[in-house]
Amino acid sequence: MEAKETLAMVKGQAEIWQQMYAFVDSMALKCAVELRIADIIHLNGGPITLRQIADGVDSLSPDIPYLARIMRLLVRKNIFIEHHHSVDDDEETLYGLTEKSKWLLHDAELSLAPMVLMENHPWLLAPWHCLGQCVKEGGIAFNKAHGCGIWEFASKNLEFNNIQNNAMACTAKIVARGILAEYKDEFGCLGSLMDVGGGTGKLIAEIVKAHPRIKGTNFDLPHVVNTAPLHEGVSHVGGDMFEVIPNADAIIIKWVLHDWSDESCIKILKNCRKAIQQKSGKVIIVDIVLEKDRNDLFDETRMAFDLLMMAHTTGGKERTELEWKKLLEESGFGRYKIIKIPALQSIIEAYPD
Known part of the structure; x- marks a missing residue:
């Protein structure tokens, strides 16, 4: 075997090993x-020792060697950073935050910590083991993992419902920043805005905070809005988007349509169209738009989604x-415009015929 072929074989082997154990990164992050x-x-205000980290962990007897091995991997992945300095002729290692680990702070204004906990929870990992079965038999x-769909599961399981709501709320705040940065002028003419599938109302609350004259409504399933906090200028309304959606000047629907089949999306979008009373009304879809040759910061994550x-x-x-265009046309939206924002998602502004 030639050296070039041997190198290619070894490289292929190494990459398969890396992919095989990619879950280790997720588990260490969790x-x-x-x-x-x-x-x-x-909370300590800067880089600290392993012992100080262990002292801050909610445990009477944390295993420091285990913690050291986890931190070694997380430093390798640039989640945390090591600082070395000498104390009384002994070298001491301190661990500090990076731009990545700042997204893991629980109480930060913008955080992905709730999303990390949700996506790596055993309840949501179990269905991944059924993908091969789905390919074989549909x-x-x-449903194969839990005996029911995710929304029914959430309605029956308060703990999962809370985990899911917290995760959706944290992403809503992140996406709201991108929306308000790139789309802020488009909200000024609206008297009322309906957030369909808005979860606990974080997104509509951020929009109304920036545009107080808008009458905001958060519309979601009853078991979701029943646990939603109060937001100034926002009303919570429980209902089913497959049945009827309350009227509004415009509708925003974030990260909802990607959860459903084309047939279901058409039902939702037709109900959105009925809910828009004015000719100037529109539906503001915030969702991923896949692009074959797009190579930006979020491209790999879009494919994973x-x-x-x-x-x-x-x-x-x-x-x-093209798939969005077909979906919109079949739902009665003859015109649309895609607006890029600094996030996983884009804005698809759709106008009824």
Whole structure:
């Protein structure tokens, strides 16, 4: 075997090993969030020792050698950073935050910690093991793992409902920043805005905070809005988007349509169209738009989300622009415009015929 061929074989082997154990990164990340390592460092005001991290962990007898091995991997992945300095002729290692670990702070204004906990929870990992079965015989991975769909599961399981609501709330605040940065002028003419599938109302609350004259409504399933906190200028309304959606000047629907099949999306969008009373009304879709040759910071994650929809939803998927265009046309929206924002998602502004 030639040296070039041998090198290619070894490289292929190494990459398969790396992919095989990619889950280790997720588990170490989850561990860091559960132990609140980033929060412990942050509360101390700067880099601290392993012993200080251990003292901050909620445990009477933390295993420091275990913690050291986890931190070694997280430093290798640039989640945390090591600082070395000498104390009485002994070298001491301190651990500090990076731009990555700042996203793991529980009480930060913008945080992905709740999302890390949700996506790596055993309840949401179980359906991934059913993907091969789904390819062979069809069906829904989440149903195969749990005996029902994700929304029914959430309605019956208060703990999971809370985990899911917290995760959706944290992403809503992040996406709201991107929306308000790139789309802020488009809200000024609206008297009322309906957030369909708005969860606990974080997104609509951020929009109304920036545009107080808007009458904001958060619309979601009763078991979701029943646990939603109060937001100034926002009303919570429980209902079913497949049945009827309350009237508004415009509708915003964030990260909802990717959860559903084309047939279900058409039902939702037709109900959105009925809810828009004025001719100037529009539907503001905030969702991923897949692009074949797009190579930005979020491209790999967008592709991963398409398989996430296979694992967790009833026929959901991420869509290309052509797929969005077809969906909108079949729902009575003859015109649309895509607006890029600094986030995983884009804005698809759709106008009824």
